[in-house]
Amino acid sequence: MSQTPTLRPPLPPATTLPDVLDRAWQQRRSDPRGAIQVARTVLAGTALAGTTAGAPPSPRDEARARLCLGYGLLRLGEFAAARDEVEQAVALFTGLADVPWRRTALNIQGMLQGERGALVEALKTFGLVRQLSAQLGEIQAEVEAINNTGTVYVNMGDHAGALEHRLTALRLCREHGLRGVEREALVNLSVDYHELGQYEAALEAAQASWAAGDAQEDEIDPYVRAMGQHQAARACFGLGRYEQALALNHEALAAFGAQGDQASSAEVHAELGRLAEQRRDYAGAGQAYRLSLLLRRQTGDTRGEAESLLQVGQLHLLMDEQQAALDTLHQARTVAEAAEARSERCAADLALCRAYRQGGQHREALHHLEQHLQLKEQLFNDRSARRLQSLQVQYELGLAEEQRAQAERQSAELRQLNAQLEQSNQEREAAHAETSRLLAQVERQANEDALTGLANRRAFDRTIERLVRGAQLSVIVCDIDHFKSVNDRFSHLVGDEVLRQVARLLRSGLRQGDLLARYGGEEFVILMQGTDVQTTVQIAERLRRLVEQYAWTSIRPGLHLTLSLGAATTDGERSVAELVEGADLALYRAKAAGRNQLSLGENTN
Numbered sequence: 001m002s003q004t005p006t007l008r009p010p011l012p013p014a015t016t017l018p019d020v021l022d023r024a025w026q027q028r029r030s031d032p033r034g035a036i037q038v039a040r041t042v043l044a045g046t047a048l049a050g051t052t053a054g055a056p057p058s059p060r061d062e063a064r065a066r067l068c069l070g071y072g073l074l075r076l077g078e079f080a081a082a083r084d085e086v087e088q089a090v091a092l093f094t095g096l097a098d099v100p101w102r103r104t105a106l107n108i109q110g111m112l113q114g115e116r117g118a119l120v121e122a123l124k125t126f127g128l129v130r131q132l133s134a135q136l137g138e139i140q141a142e143v144e145a146i147n148n149t150g151t152v153y154v155n156m157g158d159h160a161g162a163l164e165h166r167l168t169a170l171r172l173c174r175e176h177g178l179r180g181v182e183r184e185a186l187v188n189l190s191v192d193y194h195e196l197g198q199y200e201a202a203l204e205a206a207q208a209s210w211a212a213g214d215a216q217e218d219e220i221d222p223y224v225r226a227m228g229q230h231q232a233a234r235a236c237f238g239l240g241r242y243e244q245a246l247a248l249n250h251e252a253l254a255a256f257g258a259q260g261d262q263a264s265s266a267e268v269h270a271e272l273g274r275l276a277e278q279r280r281d282y283a284g285a286g287q288a289y290r291l292s293l294l295l296r297r298q299t300g301d302t303r304g305e306a307e308s309l310l311q312v313g314q315l316h317l318l319m320d321e322q323q324a325a326l327d328t329l330h331q332a333r334t335v336a337e338a339a340e341a342r343s344e345r346c347a348a349d350l351a352l353c354r355a356y357r358q359g360g361q362h363r364e365a366l367h368h369l370e371q372h373l374q375l376k377e378q379l380f381n382d383r384s385a386r387r388l389q390s391l392q393v394q395y396e397l398g399l400a401e402e403q404r405a406q407a408e409r410q411s412a413e414l415r416q417l418n419a420q421l422e423q424s425n426q427e428r429e430a431a432h433a434e435t436s437r438l439l440a441q442v443e444r445q446a447n448e449d450a451l452t453g454l455a456n457r458r459a460f461d462r463t464i465e466r467l468v469r470g471a472q473l474s475v476i477v478c479d480i481d482h483f484k485s486v487n488d489r490f491s492h493l494v495g496d497e498v499l500r501q502v503a504r505l506l507r508s509g510l511r512q513g514d515l516l517a518r519y520g521g522e523e524f525v526i527l528m529q530g531t532d533v534q535t536t537v538q539i540a541e542r543l544r545r546l547v548e549q550y551a552w553t554s555i556r557p558g559l560h561l562t563l564s565l566g567a568a569t570t571d572g573e574r575s576v577a578e579l580v581e582g583a584d585l586a587l588y589r590a591k592a593a594g595r596n597q598l599s600l601g602e603n604t605n
Contacts, residue, residue: 233268242278249268479591509542531569
């Protein structure tokens with residue numbers, strides 16, 4: 001029930017605790033030991049390199065650290081310790097009402113339940129994960145929950161049930177265009193077909209997982225491609241296409257090695273051992289099995305370690321190395337028992353029976369045969385009980401889904417009744433709202449220039465009426481040079497666009513609080529408070545350059561415009577009306593002097 005790791009570009013240095021946890025979470029699949037180290041450091045309140053001083057984490061950071069720790073421990077096969085951390089994370093996220101992270105924590109809890117053999121509980125957990133994902137509208141997370149449910153059915157030995165869930169996940173991926181997740185679903189589908197002995201179908205699904213798609217889609221995840229190649233190799237082995245299986249496994253091994261994925265590399269080495277054994281290259285098989293064993297020990301995969309020891313022991317037996325076979329198989333049985341890996345222990349007892357029988361030690365062979373048959377019966381009974389329980393869980397989940405749908409229907413009916421009850425109030429309020437809107441529109445139209453969206457002359461005059469005499473004020477009057485020729489040469493439509501663009505340019509060059517209005521025709525007026533002569537000149541020159549340097553040819557080829565400006569400033573000795581008159585006279589002097597320039601009022605002080 002492992003989640004598919006996604007390769008990411010190198011992460012930037014983490015500077016805060018959430019950054020550290022983000023980085024550890026993103027790298028939890030490729031570096032579980034590193035994720036564990038970071039999580040434990042965070043939980044201990046110790047300062048991390050590159051971050052601020054250590055301190056107890058917040059409840060949210062604690063929850064994320066525990067989830068990261070639990071996932072890392074899961075990857076290393078330390079299921080009991082992982083369960084404690086993940087359960088605490090679920091409780092914390094539930095208390096924080098953080099539904100997305102609670103869903104993620106529950107998903108990992110379901111994976112742990114599956115690994116520990118609590119398959120019925122895992123089914124219930126993944127059912128809840130699926131419901132939460134649907135509520136959040138996250139189809140990709142829902143597909144992952146369906147995929148994980150399929151893995152539970154694989155562990156129950158119900159490969160037909162697993163296949164049904166994989167096909168459902170695949171259908172949803174295609175309906176919603178989740179091409180990356182679809183590739184992962186195809187890899188899982190290949191596994192199910194392989195377990196059912198349908199090797200051609202398994203090969204087809206695996207090859208489809210890395211098949212070239214649309215030219216515009218994202219590049220295939222190297223991990224998913226490698227997993228697809230590995231599953232295709234397994235299918236080829238089942239079909240007797242050993243050379244093709246060998247080539248595919250080597251490609252997958254190179255990819256896993258480049259990603260530093262030791263767990264997947266161990267799986268491929270085990271397959272390479274089987275291929276070498278099939279060719280009677282026992283030395284090569286032994287080397288491959290031992291590499292697989294080494295990697296599984298390094299990653300803490302005790303179940304996988306037991307499996308590798310079984311393979312090495314059976315190879316010793318095949319080579320008539322009696323004592324080496326017995327020693328290795330006993331070691332495999334011990335590791336399997338400690339890891340609660342009952343299937344591997346059952347296989348170890350059967351292998352020991354054969355080894356002792358081959359050596360003529362029939363009493364020991366009988367003892368291990370009895371152990372094997374007893375455990376096999378227990379596994380069969382447990383599997384049968386789990387299948388019955390899974391049917392009950394399916395029924396309960398289906399009933400819960402039906403009740404939820406019924407509750408949604410009743411809620412929809414209630415909402416409809418409430419809507420009908422409120423409709424009359426809405427209709428009464430609608431007329432009032434429309435009246436208010438029309439009044440506001442009339443007021444806005446009365447004070448706003450329809451073409452440029454600026455204040456109009458009426459609004460400008462009303463503003464200056466409210467000004468207190470004695471304030472330091474400046475007025476700038478601007479006029480577009482030769483505007484009449486624009487209308488005559490290019491049309492009135494171009495002239496209108498020129499006025500709108502000039503308004504935008506002037507607005508962009510003013511300060512917040514300055515009043516800009518269209519004063520009439522091609523003339524604009526600006527009122528500024530708290531500005532001396534020097535500041536007024538700087539602003540006016542900036543406005544003039546904005547108009548002069550604008551790319552007017554983007555509106556119409558051959559078009560070029562400039563602006564003449566007149567400015568007047570007072571510290572309160574003159575009224576605003578006198579100030580406007582002074583700026584207007586200064587504008588005429590600027591035009592008479594050749595246009596595209598600023599002229600100051602004679603009495604500017």
